[in-house]
Amino acid sequence: MVIGMPAGPDAWSGDTDWVRWVGCMHPGFDRECSSCGATWGGHTAEPLSPIRLLSEAGASFALLPAPSLVNFDYPYTHLVDIELLTPDRLVRYLGRPLSRDALVRLAEAWMRAAQDEHPEQTVSTVQDDAAGLAVVVNLSTPFAVTLEVLVEANLGGDVPEQDGVSFDVARSALIDATHAIEAWLT
Structure with a gap:
């Protein structure tokens, strides 16, 4: 988990599938597990309607x-x-x-x-x-x-x-x- 604003443009390089950005510069990447297909990211899912x-x-x-x-x-x-x-x-x-x-x-x-x-x-x-x-x-x-x-x-x-x-x-x-x-x- 990376917290806060990245130090510079090089901070974005080397982003791996397990990195989660928290803070003011969250890029909002959506992720998907290549094994099970589970997804996650910076977006919250809409609640299901009855x-x-x-x-x-x-x-x-x-x-x-x-x-x-x-x-x-x-x-x-x-x-x-x-x-x-x-x-x-x-x-x-x-x-x-x-x-x-x-x-x-x-x-x-x-x-x-x-x-x-x-x-x-x-x-x-x-x-x-x-x-x-x-x-x-x-x-x-x-x-x-x-x-x-x-x-x-x-x-x-x-x-x-x-x-x-x-x-x-x-x-x-x-x-x-x-x-x-x-x-x-x-």
Whole structure:
């Protein structure tokens, strides 16, 4: 770590991949590890926005980014709080590890559900066992799709207990949610 203003133009030479500049003359270099692909630099990442699907009847499903620096137990995951809302209750399942693969499959399923005439026949259930989450397309109309979201209430429990919500969501909202997932994946 180099702290402060460099002594002169020669101070910039010999910059290696592990040098981090701190101080008034930080060049803002972005770095990438050639082994694992991790990146870092002088720029701070924008916080992730929640991924939320709302119904006109007051129900919703959301994936909320949970605060965590790194989750070594599950590589290539996001820690999320899974939120289920109905007109008479709000439940959050905290700190669930949701895989990148599940997010990709969810984005593909929602985009297809928004576009297909009968997505209940063409879109497969998206499930992530580590997060205890499953999303199913049950019915559709020309303008809306009925989603059922199931969450395993206690991941470590002996007896599986599921919680869930089923609600209609506009096809346009599925497209917006797909773009929100894509922002998480970049």
